Structures are given as structure tokens and as C-alpha cells.
Amino acid sequence: MSTGTADRHDAPAESGVNYLNASYGIRSWLLTFDHKRIGLLYLASITVMFLVGGIAAVLMRIHLIAPQGALFEPETYNKMFSTHGIIMVFFFLVPSIPATLGNFLIPLMIGARDVAFPKLNLLSWYVFITGAALALIATLSGGVDTGWTFYPPYSSMYSHSNVVLVALGVFIAGFSSILTGLNFIVTIHKMRAPGMTWFRLPLFIWAMYATSLIFVLGTPVIAITVFLLGLERILHVGIFDPAVGGDPLLFQHMFWFYSHPAVYIMILPGMGVVSELITAFSRKKIFGYSFVAFSSLSIAVISFIVWGHHMFVTGQSIYAGLVFSVLSFLVAIPSAVKVFNWTATLYKGSISYEAPMLYALGFIGLFTIGGLTGLFLASLATDVHVNGTYFVVAHFHYVMVGGAVMAYLGGIHFWWPKITGRLYPDMWARISAAIIFIGFNLTFFPQFMLGYLGMPRRYAVYPAEFQVLNVMSSAGASILGIGYVIPLVYLIWSMRYGPVAGANPWKAKGLEWTIPSPPPTENFAEIPIVTEDAYNYPVAEAHKYPNVPGVARV
Amino acid sequence: MMGLMQSGITSLADMIPIQPPAASSVAEGVDKLYFVLSGITIFFTVLIFSIILVFMIKYRRRSDDEKTVETHTPLVVELTWTIIPSLICAVLFVWSAALYVRNGRPPQSSTEIFVIGKQWMWHLQHVEGPREINELHVPVGVPIKLTMTSQDVIHDFYIPAFRVKKDVLPGRFSSLWFQATETGTYHLFCAQYCGTSHANMIGWVYVMTPTDYAAWLAGGEKTESLAQQGERLFSQFGCNNCHTAEGNGRAPSLVGIYGKPQKLQSGETRVVDESLIQAAILAPATVHLPNYQAIMPTYQGQVDAEQMTQLVAYVKSLGSEERNGK
Numbered sequence: 001m002s003t004g005t006a007d008r009h010d011a012p013a014e015s016g017v018n019y020l021n022a023s024y025g026i027r028s029w030l031l032t033f034d035h036k037r038i039g040l041l042y043l044a045s046i047t048v049m050f051l052v053g054g055i056a057a058v059l060m061r062i063h064l065i066a067p068q069g070a071l072f073e074p075e076t077y078n079k080m081f082s083t084h085g086i087i088m089v090f091f092f093l094v095p096s097i098p099a100t101l102g103n104f105l106i107p108l109m110i111g112a113r114d115v116a117f118p119k120l121n122l123l124s125w126y127v128f129i130t131g132a133a134l135a136l137i138a139t140l141s142g143g144v145d146t147g148w149t150f151y152p153p154y155s156s157m158y159s160h161s162n163v164v165l166v167a168l169g170v171f172i173a174g175f176s177s178i179l180t181g182l183n184f185i186v187t188i189h190k191m192r193a194p195g196m197t198w199f200r201l202p203l204f205i206w207a208m209y210a211t212s213l214i215f216v217l218g219t220p221v222i223a224i225t226v227f228l229l230g231l232e233r234i235l236h237v238g239i240f241d242p243a244v245g246g247d248p249l250l251f252q253h254m255f256w257f258y259s260h261p262a263v264y265i266m267i268l269p270g271m272g273v274v275s276e277l278i279t280a281f282s283r284k285k286i287f288g289y290s291f292v293a294f295s296s297l298s299i300a301v302i303s304f305i306v307w308g309h310h311m312f313v314t315g316q317s318i319y320a321g322l323v324f325s326v327l328s329f330l331v332a333i334p335s336a337v338k339v340f341n342w343t344a345t346l347y348k349g350s351i352s353y354e355a356p357m358l359y360a361l362g363f364i365g366l367f368t369i370g371g372l373t374g375l376f377l378a379s380l381a382t383d384v385h386v387n388g389t390y391f392v393v394a395h396f397h398y399v400m401v402g403g404a405v406m407a408y409l410g411g412i413h414f415w416w417p418k419i420t421g422r423l424y425p426d427m428w429a430r431i432s433a434a435i436i437f438i439g440f441n442l443t444f445f446p447q448f449m450l451g452y453l454g455m456p457r458r459y460a461v462y463p464a465e466f467q468v469l470n471v472m473s474s475a476g477a478s479i480l481g482i483g484y485v486i487p488l489v490y491l492i493w494s495m496r497y498g499p500v501a502g503a504n505p506w507k508a509k510g511l512e513w514t515i516p517s518p519p520p521t522e523n524f525a526e527i528p529i530v531t532e533d534a535y536n537y538p539v540a541e542a543h544k545y546p547n548v549p550g551v552a553r554v
Numbered sequence: 555m556m557g558l559m560q561s562g563i564t565s566l567a568d569m570i571p572i573q574p575p576a577a578s579s580v581a582e583g584v585d586k587l588y589f590v591l592s593g594i595t596i597f598f599t600v601l602i603f604s605i606i607l608v609f610m611i612k613y614r615r616r617s618d619d620e621k622t623v624e625t626h627t628p629l630v631v632e633l634t635w636t637i638i639p640s641l642i643c644a645v646l647f648v649w650s651a652a653l654y655v656r657n658g659r660p661p662q663s664s665t666e667i668f669v670i671g672k673q674w675m676w677h678l679q680h681v682e683g684p685r686e687i688n689e690l691h692v693p694v695g696v697p698i699k700l701t702m703t704s705q706d707v708i709h710d711f712y713i714p715a716f717r718v719k720k721d722v723l724p725g726r727f728s729s730l731w732f733q734a735t736e737t738g739t740y741h742l743f744c745a746q747y748c749g750t751s752h753a754n755m756i757g758w759v760y761v762m763t764p765t766d767y768a769a770w771l772a773g774g775e776k777t778e779s780l781a782q783q784g785e786r787l788f789s790q791f792g793c794n795n796c797h798t799a800e801g802n803g804r805a806p807s808l809v810g811i812y813g814k815p816q817k818l819q820s821g822e823t824r825v826v827d828e829s830l831i832q833a834a835i836l837a838p839a840t841v842h843l844p845n846y847q848a849i850m851p852t853y854q855g856q857v858d859a860e861q862m863t864q865l866v867a868y869v870k871s872l873g874s875e876e877r878n879g880k
Contacts, residue, residue, distance in 0.1 A: 075750045147747050153724060154707040154749055158673070242725025243854060245837055248708055249723070282613070283620075288627045313710065314721045315728040318658060322651050329643040333636060340635040343602060346609040350620040353610070361606055368602050372595040375643070379650035381657060382588050385717040388710055388745035452588070453574045454714025456745040459753035463741065468569045507618075540621040 018421070018518040033118035034521055039104035040419070041125050043412075046092050046100065047488075049132060052139070053087035054484065056080050061443075061477035067464045074460035078145040079161065081458060085148030087139070090170050091132045093400055094262060096408045097269035098215070099128070099180060102208050104419060106184060108512035108519065109202050111193025111528045116186040124179040131173030138165035147458060149259075152240035152251050156232040164233055167226040174223040177265075181215025184208055193511070195530035199293075202510055202534045203286060206293040207272025210300040214261045214268075218304070222258035225251065249314055256307035264303040266400050268296055270363065270407030271338055277360035277410050278342050279535040280508040282349025286535055288341040295334035302331040312383045321380055328378035335371050339364060354506070355429030359410025362437045366402025370395060373448065391451020394444045402440055409436070409487065416491065417501030421518040424494035428486060436483035442476025509535055577736040577761065578716035580657045585717075587650055594642065657718075660731030664699035667692075668780065668863040671702065671709035671722040674751035676742065679863055683777035688757030690742060692734055693767035699731040701828055701866075705859035710746035713759055719745055724859075725836070727828035727866070734761040784868025787861055791853065805850065806843055812873030819844045826873075831866050 019036045029037060060080050063071040072080065103121065107114050115121050138144055144166045146155040155163050188209050192201075228239050229251065238244030240251045279286050286292055308316060308324030342364055351357070373395045376382045386392065417423055446469040455466045462470070504513040511528055512519075576585055667690070670677040678686040692698050702711055704724040711730060712719040715738075720730040744755035762770060778786075788794055801807030812831075817823045819842045824830055833841050835857055838850040857865065 074753060078747075078750065078752070145750070149747075151708060151747070154747070158707050158749060242723075243836075245840070248725070282622070283615075284622050285624065287625065288632055291627070291632050313719050315723065315726075318655060321654065325651060325654075326647050329647050332643055333639050336639040337632070337636055339602060341632075343605050343609070344625075344631070346606065346613060348623040348625060349609070349613045350615045350622050351610060351613050352615040361610075364606065365599070365603055368599055369595065372598055375594070375646060376588070376591050379587060379591065379646055380654035381584050381650045382591060384654065384657070384719055385584055385588070385714070387719060388712065449570075449572070453571055454712070454741060454743065456712065456743050456753075458747040461753045463756075465571060538621045539624040 016516070017520060018516065019521045020421075020518050022521045031122075033114070033122055035103050035107050035115045035118065035121060036419075036519065036521075036523075038121050038125055039100050039102075042095060042099040042103060042128070045125075045129060045132060046095055049087050049091040052136065053084050053092055054481065056084035056087070058477060058481050060084060061474040063460070064462075064470045065474050067462050067467050067470075069461050072460070075145060076143075077460035078147075078458070079139075079143035082144050082147050082161075083139050086135060086144070086166060086170070089148050089262070089266075090173055091128075091135060093266040093404055094173075094177060095128060095180075096266070096404065097273060097411060098184070098208060098211055098265075099124075099176075101204075101273065101408075101411045101415060102180075102184060102211075102269065105415065105512060106187055106205065106208060107191065108418075108515070108523055109205055109510060110188065110191060110196050111511050111524060111530060112187065112191035113522050113524065113527075115183050116191055117183050120179055121183055124176045124183070127179065128173050128176035131169045131171070131176065134169035134172065135166055138162040138169060141165075149255060150226065150229055150251075151255075152229060152232060152248050153242070156229060156240055157236075164230050167230045167233075171223050171226045171230070174219045174226075177215045177219045178223075181212035181219070184212040185216065188212075193524075193528050193530055197530075199290065200530055200533050201293075203275035203289070203292050203296075204269075204272035207268045207275070207296050210296040211265055211268045211272075213297075213300050214265050214303065218258045218261040218265070221254060222262070225254040225258065228254075249311070249316070252311055252314065253307065256310045257304070260307040260310065261300070261303040263396070263399065264299055266404045267367070268299060270367075270404045271296065273407040273411035273414075274342060274360045274363050276508075276510070277356050277414055278345050279537070280414070280506050280510075281354065281357035281360070282346050282351045283507075283537040284345055284349040284535065285533070285537065286341065287344035287347070288337075289534070291337055292341050295337050298334045299331060302327065302334075306331055309378060309383070312380055313387050325378055325380050329375070332371060332375060332378065335367075339368055339371070353430070354426055355424075355433050356410045356414035356506075358430055358433040358437075359406050359413065362433060363403055363406040363410065366398055366406060366437075366440065370398030370403055373398065385454075386451050388456055389451035390447040390455050390457055393457050394447035394451060397444045397447075402444070406436070409433075412491070413487075414506070415512070416494070417505045418512055418517045418519070420495050420498070421501055421516075422494045422496075422498030423501045423505060424487075424490050424498055428490045432483050432486040432490075435479060435486070439476050439479030439481075439483050443473050443480050444476070446470070446472045446476070509537060575715040575736070575738065575740060576717070577734055577738060577740060578713075578718065579733040579735055580653075581715070581717045581735075583653050583657070587646075587653060591646070594646075660699040660729065661697045661733075664697040664731055666699050666701055668867065669700045669702035669711060669722065670705060670859045670863060671711070671744070671748075671755075672705035672859065673707065673749055674744070674755040676711070676744075676755065676757055677860060679780055679860070679867075680771070681780045681867060682771055683779045683783075684771060684774060685777075688742070688755075689760065690757070691760045691762060691767060691770050693764045694734050694737050694761050696764070697731060697733045699729055701727050701729050701863070703727050703828075703832070703859055703862065707748045708746050709744050709748050709755065712743045712745035713740055714743065715740035715759075721746055725832070727832060729828075734759075737761045737763055780864055780867040781871035782868075784864035784866070784871075787857075787864055788868055791856070793865075796850070803846075805846060808869050809872045812870045814873075816843060818842065828866050828870075831869050832862055835862065835865065 019034055063069050142162055144161045146159050231237050232239050238246045240246045240248050306328045308320055309328040312321050450469050501517050503516050666681055668679040676688050678690050702722040704722045709722040711722050716732045718732050720728050738761055740759045742757040742759050796805035797808050799809050811826050815823050815825050836854045842848050
């Protein structure tokens with residue numbers, strides 16, 4: 001930490017005007033059309049949501065230290081896990097990487113001055129904030145106790161909590177996803193700089209493209225689903241209620257038709273970030289560029305036809321079970337291909353271990369476990385046993401927290417110097433990455449064991465034989481919580497006191513590193529002309545392959 | 555000293571259980587698949603972690619202007635690590651699917667027990683008459699088929715020791731079967747979140763020797779069988795006015811109807827099962843038979859889930875002779 005040499009002025013060290021100091025005042029932020037500022041608006045809002053969801057998680061884990069429950073009445077506990085799930089899924093994970101890093105980076109990476117529709121971009125944020133505010137109001141004014149899955153007829157007929165308000169929040173926030181996805185798709189198609197061909201795009205862009213497809217195609221379904229749920233609850237129209245001729249399983253089909261692809265909304269952007277980090281810190285071209293790129297697209301496509309694996313024990317027909325099982329196995333393969341390609345990228349690299357790289361390597365490890373444990377759930381016979389237990393909780397936290405959140409934090413650390421123009425203390429960042437890795441495993445590994453033993457999820461009280469593993473999990477959660485607070489402190493600190501970063505502190509490739517940090521409002525003084533592939537790191541002359549066009553293509 | 559250490563180890567092992575009891579005919583098969591899956595998970599996790607670790611050390615950056623070696627991407631490598639996982643997945647799919655199909659089919663000889671889930675308790679009704687709440691007594695070695703419905707929200711009947719689980723839904727019947735292999739007492743959980751006291755919707759399954767079970771059935775106060783209770787309701791609700799045994803112009807006879815396909819007025823052909831009988835009582839128009847006038851009223855709101863199982867048991871008993879004859 002070289003605070004002594006840090007430039008203590010608010011003005012950036014690199015001369016000139018940048019997007020942060022081009023204008024001042026709250027109006028200049030709330031009315032901005034600059035994709036970079038909008039990215040930061042999202043960053044601030046989802047950080048608040050992450051804190052709310054995180055506090056709920058910590059309270060839950062404290063409660064579960066004792067079999068009879070240490071803190072709450074069951075009803076309060078139920079509201080706690082519902083709040084945690086709803087806030088984390090719809091208001092943190094879904095927008096996390098796309099809305100922050102995606103907004104900030106897509107134009108920079110493809111050599112554009114902004115996204116295709118800057119005003120729509122700002123509107124997306126306001127829509128998101130409206131949805132998030134409704135969800136928070138619903139939480140604070142009594143809460144909701146349906147779980148994030150809102151299964152009827154409990155949610156439509158029996159729950160006495162704020163279901164409609166939360167459903168409205170989710171409904172509204174969905175439009176933010178749709179608009180963002182639309183904006184990104186058009187931007188990536190139409191705004192690429194001259195020479196930035198599809199196969200020269202950074203893999204982060206491919207991942208954002210695949211994610212945007214799911215945003216646009218999947219989100220309308222959840223919007224319709226929660227809308228119908230609201231109708232059912234208010235007017236008892238009988239879509240999901242069997243007492244008036246409805247079908248409660250219809251809801252589950254519709255819900256998972258969105259919510260399984262939504263898992264990939266959360267993880268695909270993380271995969272894109274990791275491709276950037278691995279190449280930057282091993283100074284190498286990605287291994288199997290086109291395989292990594294197309295695996296993103298195939299994951300996005302297959303993700304739409306695997307939803308039935310959430311319903312193996314609902315009594316759906318055996319044949320439906322078989323089809324959804326085989327499709328679910330299928331989606332594992334492009335994920336495996338990615339992991340192998342990232343690992344192979346390290347081969348003969350020049351690897352350094354700054355904090356973002358530690359996050360990226362942590363991602364690969366935890367995502368590997370998360371992905372492989374998914375096989376237990378794709379397998380029909382084992383799913384019957386572990387479905388609805390803590391095994392499922394552990395599995396999706398390995399994917400979404402061990403995967404998506406690790407990648408999100410890695411990405412934030414990697415591009416922080418670009419975003420703020422400042423460096424954070426790398427030693428603290430490495431320490432917190434290690435704390436998060438250890439705390440995460442201690443929290444969630446015991447949950448795999450609990451699930452196999454048969455402990456159902458969403459239990460406010462539990463038989464005493466499960467206590468030791470629950471205490472271990474809660475201990476891990478407290479470590480994990482500390483791991484998340486440390487970056488919050490030093491990142492905020494670095495905005496004012498961090499050493500000046502310079503345009504390219506990592507010596508990374510990519511257009512975003514060719515412009516000053518923080519970037520000027522218009523990004524590029526002159527639109528660049530791209531003449532090389534992504535990740536074109538310097539190669540020792542003796543080891544250069546003859547430049548055969550298309551060598552890494554299929 | 556040794557003894558102390560040993561007892562220390564045993565108590566730790568007791569404190570952190572690794573495996574749930576395996577007490578049904580399907581448990582062993584499920585566990586075998588589970589262990590193979592665990593093996594695959596551990597193998598690939600260790601593989602990836604060790605490769606990363608080796609590369610991290612071997613290829614660490616030694617100077618800042620170090621240049622790397624260009625590696626191109628041979629197609630054969632990509633194909634290898636696409637095809638090997640695909641083959642592993644194919645084997646896992648076939649294995650798990652075969653097990654699932656086999657585990658899902660109750661044997662013909664199963665003893666039937668009715669289950670009603672309601673916020674927040676389990677009602678169990680033996681066809682012989684006895685009822686239980688949050689407790690289920692079953693004989694060891696006998697296949698048991700549970701026919702389950704819910705009075706309110708979705709529940710899920712889960713016995714970890716048997717590795718079986720099935721959702722219990724309102725408005726329809728689902729079924730689950732098991733054959734206990736070890737006598738003992740096992741957890742019964744609700745595994746689908748169902749509201750405030752979800753975590754208290756738990757109970758115990760008592761697996762008894764056949765003689766103990768017979769004694770248990772015989773003990774307690776004498777009750778009518780489930781079908782007899784249903785028969786009483788059948789006349790109480792006036793069903794027998796139209797649904798006579800011989801059949802008449804107003805309504806079909808229900809004798810021998812269970813388990814047989816029926817052509818509905820909608821043109822659809824459906825086998826008469828528990829869910830269809832329930833639909834016929836609650837929403838007769840949806841399963842209306844041709845050749846009859848649609849005059850039957852709905853019994854929605856009049857027949858609760860418990861009475862429904864009794865009526866279903868009665869209609870099934872009318873068909874049982876027919877079925878046995880086949």
C-alpha cells in the first residue's frame with residue numbers, strides 16, 4: 001500500500017476530463033446517458049441489495065445454530081429465507097455482472113462511444129430501481145414468506161404476507177432485464193469498431209450476448225408468470241388453484257421455464273469475466289476461442305429445455321422425467337468444455353497472482369464442484385432422494401456464489417482501476433479472496449452432507465442429529481461475511497486514497513485498456529480500427545506458430 | 555489412553571453422521587449411484603485443482619516482460635474433452651434412468667395406505683381402518699403403496715431412510731411405494747415448503763415385524779375399513795340414488811369401473827384412477843361420460859380430503875373383484 005505516493009486529489013491523475021469529473025452534482029448522475037455512469041448507478045444499487053440479502057443470510061445461519069432455532073419464530077425465519085432468495089436472485093445476481101460490468105465494458109471492449117440506446121439504458125435503471133424499491137418496501141412492511149419460488153396454491157391462497165407487492169417488484173424489474181438485453185444485442189451487432197469481427201470479440205462479449213438472448217427470450221415468461229400469480233391472488237381466477245379447475249404444476253412449469261435459464265443469466269457472464277481474467281494474468285491467448293464462444297451460446301439454447309429437472313418428484317410422467325434428465329446431462333458438456341479450456345490456457349503461460357486471478361481460479365474450482373454436483377440432480381434416481389434437501393441448496397450456491405459472485409468480485413477488482421482510475425491494496429484483496437474461498441467451502445460443503453442425510457431445506461427447526469453440520473455451516477458463513485465486508489471497505493477507501501492506476505496496470509490486452517483510466521466520456525477520441533485477434537499477447541519469436549488463418553477455428 | 559482416544563473418535567463420528575440409514579429395497583441401488591457420482595466429482599475436482607496448482611507453480615511469471623509460447627488448439631484435444639464427458643454422462647443417464655423407472659413402479663401385490671397432507675400434519679389411513687397422525691406403522695418386507703393427496707397446499711412426503719420422495723398435491727392423487735428392509739424408526743419429513751410450520755410437518759415411520767404389525771393393527775379401537783367408511787358417505791351424500799350397482803339411465807354404475815379405460819365426452823380416453831374419481835366428484839363436467847346427461851352437481855367444498863380418500867377407497871373396492879378376475 002503506497003498511500004504516501006497516492007494522488008490525494010479528487011481529480012484523476014491522468015490529465016484531462018473523464019466521465020467521472022466531466023460534470024458534478026446529483027442531477028448529472030441521475031440524468032446521465034453515459035453507459036459508464038449507468039453501470040456505476042447499478043453497482044451502487046445492487047451493492048445495497050447484496051447487503052440486504054446478505055444480512056438476511058447471516059441471520060438465518062445464526063438462527064440455525066440451534067436445532068430449535070436460536071433467533072426467530074418459524075414465520076420470521078420463513079420470511080428471512082424468502083427475502084434472501086428474492087433479493088439475491090432477482091435484484092442482485094440477475095443484474096450483477098451484466099448491468100454493472102456489462103454496461104461499463106461492452107462499448108469499451110467493442111470500440112464504441114456508448115450503447116445503441118443510451119436513453120433506454122437509463123430507463124432500464126429506473127425500472128430496476130422501481131422494482132427493487134417495491135421489493136424492499138414489501139420486505140420492510142411485513143415481508144413475504146413464500147420462498148423465492150412463489151409456489152401456488154400457497155402463494156396464491158394461503159400466505160398472509162406481501163406476495164402481490166413482491167410479485168409486482170419482480171414483474172417490474174423484469175422489464176429492466178428485457179430492455180438491457182435488447183440494448184446489448186443491438187449494441188454488439190451494430191456498434192462494433194471497424195475490424196472488430198465476431199471472432200475478434202473478447203469472450204466477455206460473447207457471454208454477454210448469450211446472456212442477453214436469455215434476458216430477451218426468458219424474462220417475458222417470468223413476467224407473465226408472476227402477473228398471473230397476482231391475478232390469481234387478487235381475483236381468484238383459478239389458473240393455478242385446483243379448487244376452481246386450475247393446475248398448481250402449471251405455475252412450476254412456467255416458473256422454471258424462466259428460472260432455469262436464469263441460472264445461466266447468472267453464470268454465463270461470470271464465465272465471460274473468467275475468460276478475460278485467465279488470459280490477462282497468464283498473458284496468453286485463450287485456448288480454444290471458438291469452443292469457449294460457442295459453448296456460451298449452446299448453454300443459452302439448451303438452458304431453455306431443461307426446466308423439468310426441477311420437477312422430477314412432482315409426479316410428472318416418467319417419460320417427461322427421462323427427456324428432461326438427458327437434456328440436463330447435455331447442458332453439463334459445454335460447461336465442462338469451458339473448464340478444460342480455461343485450465344489449458346494456463347499451460348505455458350506467464351502467470352501472476354494478483355487478486356483478480358485468485359478470484360478467477362477460485363471460480364474455476366468452485367464452479368467445477370457446483371457443476372459436477374449438478375449431475376446428482378440430473379440423475380433421476382439420486383435426484384429423488386436429494387431433491388428439496390440441503391444438497392440442492394449447496395449445489396446452487398456453489399454455482400451462484402462460488403461461481404457467479406466470485407467472478408463478479410474478480411471482475412470488479414480487475415476493472416476497478418479502469419472504472420475509478422485508482423488501485424486498491426492488492427495484499428488486502430488477496431487476503432479477502434482467500435477468506436472468501438475458505439469461508440465459502442466451510443459454509444456450503446457441510447450442506448451437501450446434510451442434504452444426503454435427508455435434511456429438507458427451508459426448515460426453521462430441525463432434528464438434533466443435524467446440528468453439528470449446521471454449526472459448521474454457520475461458522476463458515478461468519479467467515480464468508482467477513483470476506484465480503486473487507487473488499488467493500490478497501491474499494492471505497494481506494495476511490496479517494498488508492499494509488500493512481502494508469503491506463504493499463506495489468507498490461508492486459510483489449511480496447512478498454514488502450515484508453516485512459518478513468519475513460520473520457522466519449523470513450524475513444526478516435527474510433528479505433530481493430531487489426532488483431534483478442535488476447536494477442538506478445539509471443540516469444542522462436543515459439544510463434546506460422547500465421548495460419550483460422551487455426552483456432554472449427 | 556487408547557480407549558479415551560477411541561471413544562473420542564467414535565463420538566466425533568457419531569456427531570458428524572455421513573450416511574443416512576438405508577432401510578428400503580431401493581436404498582442400496584440409489585446409494586451405489588450416489589457413491590459413483592461422488593467418485594466422479596472428487597476425481598475431476600482433484601484433477602482440475604492439481605493441474606491448476608502445477609501450472610501455477612511451473613508457469614509463474616518470472617519477469618514482467620516475459621513472453622509466452624503460442625499454443626494452438628488441436629481439434630483432437632477439444633474433441634477428447636467433449637467426448638469423454640459426453641460418454642460419462644450417457645452412462646450416468648442410462649443407469650439412473652433405469653433405476654428410476656424400476657424404483658417408480660409399485661409391485662401389483664402392494665398394500666395400499668392413503669396419505670393426506672394438510673397444513674401442518676400428515677394423516678395416514680390404513681385400508682383396514684386405523685388412522686394415524688404423523689406416524690406410519692408398516693410391516694417389514696411388504697411392498698407398501700401410498701396414495702396421497704393434499705387438502706390445501708403442495709406438500710412432499712419424504713422418508714430419507716427409504717430414499718423415496720413424492721409431491722403431495724391438492725386436487726389430485728400421487729403415489730409412492732417402498733418396501734422396508736430393516737425394522738426400526740425412521741424420519742418422515744415434508745420436503746416441499748408449505749408455510750409457517752413446514753418444519754414441524756414431520757413424523758416417524760415405524761417398521762415392524764409382520765407379527766408386531768398384525769398385533770398393532772388388531773389393537774386399538776375397532777374401526778370400519780376405509781371402504782366401509784366410504785360406502786357410508788356414498789349414501790350419505792346421496793351418490794347411490796343415481797350410481798346404482800346395476801346402472802340406470804341417469805348415471806353409470808361404478809362397479810368394476812376402477813382401473814379401466816373410459817371414453818369421455820371430450821373424446822379423450824382415460825383410465826379411471828384415483829385422480830379421475832376425485833375429478834368426477836369435484837368437477838364432474840370435466841370427465842363427463844357420453845350417453846349421460848350432465849346433471850351431476852359438484853361436491854367442491856362439501857367433500858374434504860379425508861372423505862375423498864374414503865370415497866375413492868370405496869369406488870376402488872367396487873372394482874377390485876373385477877380386477878382380480880383379470
